[in-house]
Amino acid sequence: MTKSVATVNDKRPVNLDIGTIALPITAYTSILHRVSGVFLVAGMAVLFWLLGTSLSGAEGFEQAKACLDSFWGKLAVWAVLVGLSYHAAAGVKHLIMDAGIGETMKGGETGAKLVFAVTAVMVLLTGLWVW
Amino acid sequence: MVKAVTSFGGSGLSDWLVQRVSGVVLLAYFLVVGSFLVCNGAELTYEQWSAYFDSTFMRVFSTAAVLSVVAHSWIGLWSVSTDYLTERMMGGKGTVLRLAFQAASAVVLFTYLVWGIQILWS
Known part of the structure; x- marks a missing residue:
């Protein structure tokens, strides 16, 4: 065995450079889970504002209601609900896979498609509810 | 075992579990509040809405949800940030960028956390 002088700060080789390979559908599900998560951290501000304003008094309640009646208010809340729906569906998929279900490539692909299908339904349902 | 100083619980296993428990709490919370809103529809009044959040159950549940948002968001x-804001991905400024991003996230x-507790308990 040769003596290694490498430290953790050295540039270590990367075996999987995802920039150079075609990504499977499961990779898109995973990336979107992250993107929707980061988006929701910002989206939480909308929900905190709505909750705080609507609970601040009768006047605030009307103000929050008026916001939800405006075009941009509806769009913002819809975007947050769509993000929440996707993130929740992908999260439930994680829990199912943690239980050992659908861990094969085929199972992963089915799970990814189900996440997209559930989200598509939720896009419609939340859209109908908000507008 | 390696302790990661900036991670939520200091270990991957603990973060893994906290991420799942907080995720389930949040899913339950959004389903409960969501169905209350759907069931009441546009006729919901301020009195009903504030009485709903005045109950001890909803105060405690909402506080659990706020804590879950904070923990879940931090772990996420x-x-x-530890995957993308690294020296490999970002060059020499990677570590500085990551710590700046994590500091901003913490703020x-x-x-x-303070906003949520203020809304629920004041």
Whole structure:
């Protein structure tokens, strides 16, 4: 065995450079889970504002209601609900896979498609509810 | 075992579990509040809405949800930042960028924590 002088700060080789390979559908599900998560951290501000304003008094309640009646208010809340729906569906998929279900490539692909299908339904349902 | 100083619980296993428990709490919370809103529809009044959040159950449940948002977000943002804001991905400034991003995340999440508790308990 040769003596290694490498430290953790050295540039270590990367075996999987995802920039150079075609990504499977499961990779898109995973990336979107992250993107929707980061988006929701910002989206939480909308929900905190709505909750705080609507609970601040009768006047605030009307103000929050008026916001939800405006075009941009509806769009913002819809975007947050769509993000929440996707993130929740992908999260439930994680829990199912943690239980050992659908861990094969085929199972992963089915799970990814189900996440997209559930989200598509939720896009419609939340859209109908908000507008 | 390696202790990661900026991660939520200091170990991957603990973060893994906290991420799942907080995720389930949040899913339950959004389903409960969501169905209350759907069931009441546009006729919901301020009195009903404030009475709903005045109950001890909803105060405790909402506080659990706020704590879950903070923990869940920290673990998620930490995972994303330690994957992409690195010296390999970003060059020499990687570590500085990551710590700046994590510091900004901490400020935002601490604000959410105080904001949420203020809404629910004042």
